[in-house]
Amino acid sequence: MTDAPTPKPGILDIAPYVGGKSKIDGVAEPMKLSSNENALGAGQKARDAYAAAIDNIHIYPDGRAGKLRDAVAEHHGLDGERLIFGNGSDEVFALLNQTYLEAGDNIVTGQYGFLAYRISALANQASVKLAPEPGFKAEVDAILEQVDERTKIVYISSPSNPTGSYNTAEETRRLHA
Structure with a gap:
Protein backbone atom coordinates (compact mmCIF):
# COMPACT_ATOMS: atom_id res chain seq x y z
CA MET A 1 0.00 0.00 0.00
CA THR A 2 1.24 3.46 -0.80
CA ASP A 3 0.46 6.82 0.69
CA ALA A 4 1.09 8.59 -2.61
CA PRO A 5 -1.88 10.53 -3.98
CA THR A 6 -3.43 9.16 -7.16
CA PRO A 7 -4.11 11.58 -10.02
CA LYS A 8 -7.37 11.58 -11.95
CA PRO A 9 -7.69 8.93 -14.68
CA GLY A 10 -5.78 9.83 -17.81
CA ILE A 11 -3.59 12.55 -16.29
CA LEU A 12 -0.40 10.50 -16.50
CA ASP A 13 -1.18 9.67 -20.15
CA ILE A 14 -1.03 13.31 -21.25
CA ALA A 15 2.20 14.25 -23.02
CA PRO A 16 3.74 17.35 -21.47
CA TYR A 17 3.73 20.61 -23.39
CA VAL A 18 7.07 21.37 -25.01
CA GLY A 19 7.49 24.99 -26.03
CA GLY A 20 9.57 26.35 -28.86
CA LYS A 21 13.34 26.36 -28.69
CA SER A 22 14.97 29.31 -26.95
CA LYS A 23 18.50 28.33 -27.92
CA ILE A 24 19.85 27.02 -31.21
CA ASP A 25 23.40 25.76 -31.59
CA GLY A 26 25.39 28.10 -33.78
CA VAL A 27 22.88 30.98 -33.57
CA ALA A 28 23.94 33.78 -31.22
CA GLU A 29 20.57 35.47 -30.75
CA PRO A 30 17.68 33.48 -32.21
CA MET A 31 14.34 35.26 -32.49
CA LYS A 32 11.78 33.05 -30.78
CA LEU A 33 8.44 33.59 -32.51
CA SER A 34 6.67 30.41 -31.39
CA SER A 35 5.57 31.68 -27.99
CA ASN A 36 4.15 35.06 -28.98
CA GLU A 37 7.13 36.76 -27.42
CA ASN A 38 8.20 40.14 -28.74
CA ALA A 39 11.62 39.63 -30.31
CA LEU A 40 12.17 43.40 -30.12
CA GLY A 41 11.62 43.63 -26.36
CA ALA A 42 9.02 45.54 -24.37
CA GLY A 43 7.62 48.68 -25.96
CA GLN A 44 8.08 52.06 -24.34
CA LYS A 45 4.46 52.29 -23.13
CA ALA A 46 4.85 48.93 -21.38
CA ARG A 47 8.12 50.08 -19.80
CA ASP A 48 6.48 53.31 -18.63
CA ALA A 49 3.53 51.41 -17.13
CA TYR A 50 5.91 49.09 -15.30
CA ALA A 51 7.90 52.03 -13.94
CA ALA A 52 4.69 53.73 -12.76
CA ALA A 53 3.60 50.55 -10.94
CA ILE A 54 6.93 49.70 -9.30
CA ASP A 55 6.00 51.19 -5.91
CA ASN A 56 3.01 48.84 -5.63
CA ILE A 57 4.52 45.73 -7.18
CA HIS A 58 4.64 44.01 -3.78
CA ILE A 59 0.84 44.07 -3.50
CA TYR A 60 -1.07 41.03 -4.74
CA PRO A 61 -2.97 41.99 -7.91
CA ASP A 62 -6.74 42.10 -8.30
CA GLY A 63 -7.72 38.61 -9.49
CA ARG A 64 -10.72 40.04 -11.34
CA ALA A 65 -8.51 42.56 -13.16
CA GLY A 66 -11.16 45.18 -12.37
CA LYS A 67 -9.45 48.24 -13.83
CA LEU A 68 -8.44 46.39 -16.98
CA ARG A 69 -11.90 44.83 -17.31
CA ASP A 70 -13.58 48.23 -17.00
CA ALA A 71 -11.21 49.88 -19.47
CA VAL A 72 -11.59 47.15 -22.10
CA ALA A 73 -15.37 47.05 -21.64
CA GLU A 74 -15.67 50.81 -22.03
CA HIS A 75 -13.30 51.00 -24.99
CA HIS A 76 -15.13 48.26 -26.92
CA GLY A 77 -18.67 48.92 -25.67
CA LEU A 78 -18.91 45.51 -23.96
CA ASP A 79 -20.44 44.18 -20.78
CA GLY A 80 -17.47 43.83 -18.41
CA GLU A 81 -19.08 40.83 -16.71
CA ARG A 82 -18.61 38.88 -19.94
CA LEU A 83 -14.84 39.44 -20.02
CA ILE A 84 -12.25 37.12 -18.51
CA PHE A 85 -8.57 37.79 -17.93
CA GLY A 86 -5.79 35.51 -16.78
Whole structure:
Protein backbone atom coordinates (compact mmCIF):
# COMPACT_ATOMS: atom_id res chain seq x y z
CA MET A 1 0.00 0.00 0.00
CA THR A 2 1.24 3.46 -0.80
CA ASP A 3 0.46 6.82 0.69
CA ALA A 4 1.09 8.59 -2.61
CA PRO A 5 -1.88 10.53 -3.98
CA THR A 6 -3.43 9.16 -7.16
CA PRO A 7 -4.11 11.58 -10.02
CA LYS A 8 -7.37 11.58 -11.95
CA PRO A 9 -7.69 8.93 -14.68
CA GLY A 10 -5.78 9.83 -17.81
CA ILE A 11 -3.59 12.55 -16.29
CA LEU A 12 -0.40 10.50 -16.50
CA ASP A 13 -1.18 9.67 -20.15
CA ILE A 14 -1.03 13.31 -21.25
CA ALA A 15 2.20 14.25 -23.02
CA PRO A 16 3.74 17.35 -21.47
CA TYR A 17 3.73 20.61 -23.39
CA VAL A 18 7.07 21.37 -25.01
CA GLY A 19 7.49 24.99 -26.03
CA GLY A 20 9.57 26.35 -28.86
CA LYS A 21 13.34 26.36 -28.69
CA SER A 22 14.97 29.31 -26.95
CA LYS A 23 18.50 28.33 -27.92
CA ILE A 24 19.85 27.02 -31.21
CA ASP A 25 23.40 25.76 -31.59
CA GLY A 26 25.39 28.10 -33.78
CA VAL A 27 22.88 30.98 -33.57
CA ALA A 28 23.94 33.78 -31.22
CA GLU A 29 20.57 35.47 -30.75
CA PRO A 30 17.68 33.48 -32.21
CA MET A 31 14.34 35.26 -32.49
CA LYS A 32 11.78 33.05 -30.78
CA LEU A 33 8.44 33.59 -32.51
CA SER A 34 6.67 30.41 -31.39
CA SER A 35 5.57 31.68 -27.99
CA ASN A 36 4.15 35.06 -28.98
CA GLU A 37 7.13 36.76 -27.42
CA ASN A 38 8.20 40.14 -28.74
CA ALA A 39 11.62 39.63 -30.31
CA LEU A 40 12.17 43.40 -30.12
CA GLY A 41 11.62 43.63 -26.36
CA ALA A 42 9.02 45.54 -24.37
CA GLY A 43 7.62 48.68 -25.96
CA GLN A 44 8.08 52.06 -24.34
CA LYS A 45 4.46 52.29 -23.13
CA ALA A 46 4.85 48.93 -21.38
CA ARG A 47 8.12 50.08 -19.80
CA ASP A 48 6.48 53.31 -18.63
CA ALA A 49 3.53 51.41 -17.13
CA TYR A 50 5.91 49.09 -15.30
CA ALA A 51 7.90 52.03 -13.94
CA ALA A 52 4.69 53.73 -12.76
CA ALA A 53 3.60 50.55 -10.94
CA ILE A 54 6.93 49.70 -9.30
CA ASP A 55 6.00 51.19 -5.91
CA ASN A 56 3.01 48.84 -5.63
CA ILE A 57 4.52 45.73 -7.18
CA HIS A 58 4.64 44.01 -3.78
CA ILE A 59 0.84 44.07 -3.50
CA TYR A 60 -1.07 41.03 -4.74
CA PRO A 61 -2.97 41.99 -7.91
CA ASP A 62 -6.74 42.10 -8.30
CA GLY A 63 -7.72 38.61 -9.49
CA ARG A 64 -10.72 40.04 -11.34
CA ALA A 65 -8.51 42.56 -13.16
CA GLY A 66 -11.16 45.18 -12.37
CA LYS A 67 -9.45 48.24 -13.83
CA LEU A 68 -8.44 46.39 -16.98
CA ARG A 69 -11.90 44.83 -17.31
CA ASP A 70 -13.58 48.23 -17.00
CA ALA A 71 -11.21 49.88 -19.47
CA VAL A 72 -11.59 47.15 -22.10
CA ALA A 73 -15.37 47.05 -21.64
CA GLU A 74 -15.67 50.81 -22.03
CA HIS A 75 -13.30 51.00 -24.99
CA HIS A 76 -15.13 48.26 -26.92
CA GLY A 77 -18.67 48.92 -25.67
CA LEU A 78 -18.91 45.51 -23.96
CA ASP A 79 -20.44 44.18 -20.78
CA GLY A 80 -17.47 43.83 -18.41
CA GLU A 81 -19.08 40.83 -16.71
CA ARG A 82 -18.61 38.88 -19.94
CA LEU A 83 -14.84 39.44 -20.02
CA ILE A 84 -12.25 37.12 -18.51
CA PHE A 85 -8.57 37.79 -17.93
CA GLY A 86 -5.79 35.51 -16.78
CA ASN A 87 -2.07 35.14 -16.34
CA GLY A 88 -1.50 34.04 -19.89
CA SER A 89 -3.84 32.18 -22.18
CA ASP A 90 -3.06 28.79 -20.60
CA GLU A 91 -4.77 29.90 -17.40
CA VAL A 92 -7.87 31.09 -19.27
CA PHE A 93 -8.15 27.82 -21.24
CA ALA A 94 -7.73 25.81 -18.03
CA LEU A 95 -10.44 27.84 -16.31
CA LEU A 96 -12.86 27.45 -19.22
CA ASN A 97 -12.22 23.72 -19.45
CA GLN A 98 -12.54 23.20 -15.67
CA THR A 99 -15.80 25.10 -15.71
CA TYR A 100 -17.52 23.51 -18.70
CA LEU A 101 -15.99 20.09 -19.43
CA GLU A 102 -16.69 16.74 -17.84
CA ALA A 103 -15.98 13.13 -18.73
CA GLY A 104 -17.54 12.28 -22.08
CA ASP A 105 -17.51 15.84 -23.43
CA ASN A 106 -15.20 17.00 -26.19
CA ILE A 107 -13.57 20.08 -27.60
CA VAL A 108 -12.96 20.77 -31.27
CA THR A 109 -9.85 22.53 -32.46
CA GLY A 110 -7.67 22.61 -35.55
CA GLN A 111 -4.99 20.03 -36.13
CA TYR A 112 -2.30 22.71 -35.73
CA GLY A 113 -4.01 24.48 -32.83
CA PHE A 114 -2.29 25.42 -29.59
CA LEU A 115 -1.42 22.30 -27.58
CA ALA A 116 -2.66 23.91 -24.34
CA TYR A 117 -6.25 23.46 -25.60
CA ARG A 118 -5.73 19.71 -25.83
CA ILE A 119 -3.75 19.26 -22.63
CA SER A 120 -6.30 21.10 -20.53
CA ALA A 121 -9.25 19.27 -22.11
CA LEU A 122 -7.64 15.89 -21.50
CA ALA A 123 -6.87 16.87 -17.91
CA ASN A 124 -10.61 17.42 -17.50
CA GLN A 125 -11.40 13.96 -18.91
CA ALA A 126 -12.77 15.33 -22.17
CA SER A 127 -11.72 14.13 -25.60
CA VAL A 128 -10.24 16.22 -28.38
CA LYS A 129 -11.53 16.26 -31.96
CA LEU A 130 -9.10 17.70 -34.49
CA ALA A 131 -10.41 19.44 -37.59
CA PRO A 132 -8.10 19.19 -40.61
CA GLU A 133 -6.38 22.43 -41.59
CA PRO A 134 -5.52 22.20 -45.27
CA GLY A 135 -3.27 25.06 -46.18
CA PHE A 136 -2.45 25.46 -42.45
CA LYS A 137 -5.62 27.48 -41.84
CA ALA A 138 -8.65 26.82 -39.64
CA GLU A 139 -11.49 25.87 -41.99
CA VAL A 140 -14.98 26.62 -40.66
CA ASP A 141 -16.66 23.74 -42.51
CA ALA A 142 -14.07 21.24 -41.25
CA ILE A 143 -14.57 22.50 -37.69
CA LEU A 144 -18.37 22.32 -37.94
CA GLU A 145 -18.15 18.74 -39.26
CA GLN A 146 -16.43 17.74 -36.00
CA VAL A 147 -19.02 19.33 -33.71
CA ASP A 148 -21.49 16.91 -32.11
CA GLU A 149 -23.88 16.81 -29.15
CA ARG A 150 -20.98 16.36 -26.70
CA THR A 151 -18.96 19.34 -27.98
CA LYS A 152 -18.78 21.98 -25.26
CA ILE A 153 -16.01 24.23 -26.59
CA VAL A 154 -14.59 25.05 -30.02
CA TYR A 155 -11.13 26.60 -29.95
CA ILE A 156 -9.77 28.43 -32.97
CA SER A 157 -6.40 30.09 -33.17
CA SER A 158 -6.77 33.32 -35.09
CA PRO A 159 -4.20 34.50 -35.77
CA SER A 160 -2.69 31.06 -35.57
CA ASN A 161 0.61 30.38 -33.93
CA PRO A 162 2.57 28.73 -35.49
CA THR A 163 1.02 28.96 -38.98
CA GLY A 164 0.40 32.72 -39.13
CA SER A 165 -3.01 32.28 -40.74
CA TYR A 166 -6.16 33.99 -39.51
CA ASN A 167 -9.91 33.79 -39.93
CA THR A 168 -12.02 36.63 -41.24
CA ALA A 169 -14.76 38.20 -39.16
CA GLU A 170 -17.34 36.51 -41.39
CA GLU A 171 -15.77 33.08 -40.82
CA THR A 172 -15.82 33.67 -37.08
CA ARG A 173 -19.48 34.73 -37.24
CA ARG A 174 -20.31 31.45 -39.01
CA LEU A 175 -18.80 29.54 -36.10
CA HIS A 176 -20.74 31.63 -33.61
CA ALA A 177 -24.06 30.95 -35.33
